[in-house]
Structure formats: C-alpha cells, structure tokens
Amino acid sequence: MIAVSNLTYERYFMPVFRPVNFDLSAGKLLVITGANGSGKTTLIRILAGILPLEWGSYQSAATTTTYLGHQLAVKDDLSVIENIRFMQSFYARQAQAAAERASPRSIAGRLGLDHVAAQPARSLSAGQKKRCALSRLLVVSADLWLLDEPYSNLDEEGVSLVDEIIADHAARGGSCIMATHGTHRPLRPEAAELRLQAGDVADIE
C-alpha cells in the first residue's frame, strides 16, 4: 500500500527524526511511537501531503487517503448531524454508493453521539468532538488512513470504538498508519511498530 524509504524532515538544519523505512501492505496497521517532539505528527503530515517531502521518498498505491489530525475539522457552529451531512455530500465521490450510505443519524449513533446529535459542535466536550471527527473515517471510504493520536481525549469506550473501526477497515483490506505516544495500544497483535528516534545531522549529509 505504501512504501517509505529514508524519509526524514529537516527543521532548523536538524533532522527531526532518524530516516525511516517501512513497507506497509494492504490490510495492515502501523503504529508510530516515540516521545513528545520525536516527529510523529511531522511524519504523518508528510505522508498526508501537508508538509513537503524533502528527504527520502515514498510511494503510495492508495487511491484515497483520509487524514485525521490534531485539528479536527469539525465546524463549531454546525450540529453533529450537519457536520456529518456536509462530509457525506462533499466527499460523495469517495463515499460509499448512495444506496448503502448510512444516514447521518446512524453514524452519530455508532459514534455514541445520539443524544447530542442536534447540538452545535461547540457545546460538545473534547472527547465528544473527537468522536464527531471520527465520522470522517466512516463517511469517506479511503484505503489508507493516517491517524494522528486517534485516542486522545477519548474514554475507555471511545478507545475500543476506534480499535473496532480500524479492525473493520483492515477487514476490508484498508491500511492504517497511526501515531500515538503509547498509553493506548491497538489491541491487534499483527500491528507493526515504528519507533521514531531523534535525528542526527549526519543523517542528512
């Protein structure tokens, strides 16, 4: 699905992390770990195409990629339902065929947001907002997911919901790369781990 070789990123003339190499096949999960500031977010953002690729290379066979970052892209002034509905119509091309498309309310239900579905997102707690952002994964059927700290702010139940969604995704042959500092670990044993280490000037010379 995605092959990365010798990829690193330079900031203030210092590589953020040691050059990384990995090859992720379809249906597999890669967990990127590392201390704060070790470049997990940077790596995910390079793979998503937000930051430019400066060192190394990667090839992706994914036709569509979904990225979920620290900024949730949930509109505060729209309700949960309206947020989901916008995503469904905006990503209609990537979303599942209209016939099998779930209703916004059932997606909100799956994410445990039933009782707040009609409330504006600004009134939600941080965890509920995160759940609302997860709806992007359910709406857009991408074959590669790039998740940056998908467990942050979530309760126990929310964490297992994320695991469940990722397992469903893998069962359909989708790949997933997630960055997490490791307090919550994906339960699936087949997950590969990539530990980022602080870079050295020698790495980019």
Add this chain to the structure above:
Amino acid sequence: MNGSAAMALLRRDLLLAVRRRTEWILPLIFLAVVISLFPLGISPAPSLLGRIAPGAIWIAALLATVIALDGVFRSDFEDGSLEQFLIGDESLTVIVMLKVLAHWLVTGLPMVLLSPLLGLWMNLPIDAIPVLMATLAIATPILSLVGAIGVALTLSLKGGGQLLSLLVFPLYVPVLIVATAAIMASVDDLPYSPFLGLLTAGLILSLTLAPLGAAAALRISLS
C-alpha cells in the same frame, strides 16, 4: 469537482454565515456609520456632499471589505478544515472560488443592496445611483477575489490583519479610480459605460487568476 460537492460547500458556508451573523453585519454597520460621519465632519451642504459622494462611498466600501475579508478563510484555517481541503481530491482552486463566492454573497452583496440608501444620504443625484450600484456589483467581487490572495498569504501570521490592509490596498487603487470615475461621469452626464467595461475586464481577470494565486498562497501558509 462535481456539482453536489460544490453545492455542499456553498450551502455549508452560507449556513455558517447565518449562524455567525456578526461577521457580516458589523462591516455593513461600519459602512453605514462611516458614510453618516461625512456630513458631520465635512459639511452638510448638499452640493458638496453630492460631489464627494462617489469617492466617499467607495472608500468606505473598500474599508468595510477589508474588515470583512479576514473571515473568508480564518475559521477553516483554525479548525483544520483547510488542511482537509488541501489534501482532498477536490481542486483547491475551485474550493477557493466557492469560498470567495459564499463570502461575497454575505459581505459584498449586502453592500450593493445598501448602496442606494448611502447614495441618498450623500445626496448623490438619483440618476447616478444605478451606476453606483453597478460599480459595486461588478467591483466588490474583484475586491473579494484579490483580497483572498492577501488573506491566504497572511493566514499563519500573528497580526496578519494589519499586514493584510497594507498588502491589498495598493491593489485596490485601480478599482477605486475606475469605479469612482464611472460614477462621476454619470453625475456629469458623460458616457460611463467604458469604465464599467474596464471594471468587468478586471472582474474577469481576477476571476481567472486570483483563485489560482490564493490556492497557491494557502499551500504556502499551511505547510
């Protein structure tokens, strides 16, 4: 981008504008207040007011546009929606165009609709009022489109708002000159259509080039 995605984005931005009324009502009030200060500060003499009306209304409209401008990308930038647009499959240029259109519908169009009243306050001859409206209708989209480039460039800067006005006012000068010249011409019973033609040419030029520029500037701001 297909039509339904475009409609979804347009509908979302208009719905957000309905929910956040202050963003577009305040610039309108600002415009009305500035115009009502002219008779107090300069002179209430009708003939003098009528003479300065085109320039006064247009300068106030420029200022009101710049005040409203920052809102075009700000909230999408802050909550990460812009990132998603950047990496999504839909063309960023088309997204920019749609966002500017939605922004103009809630900030530019109300100014066009308010302008007859402003013209009357400033004792602009009745015959010149349709020309005033025409210049605003043609040229405020130019202001929004060109301004969008400036907003996109200053998005990630602290205090980008002040820098924005420095960036865009020089670009607004030709619009101001041609638009006021058109209204002056109609006040003096001279042909004004060449000026409107010039403004339309400017609109077409900015409609084709500004979204490309703004999309490129957004890419820079986001990386």
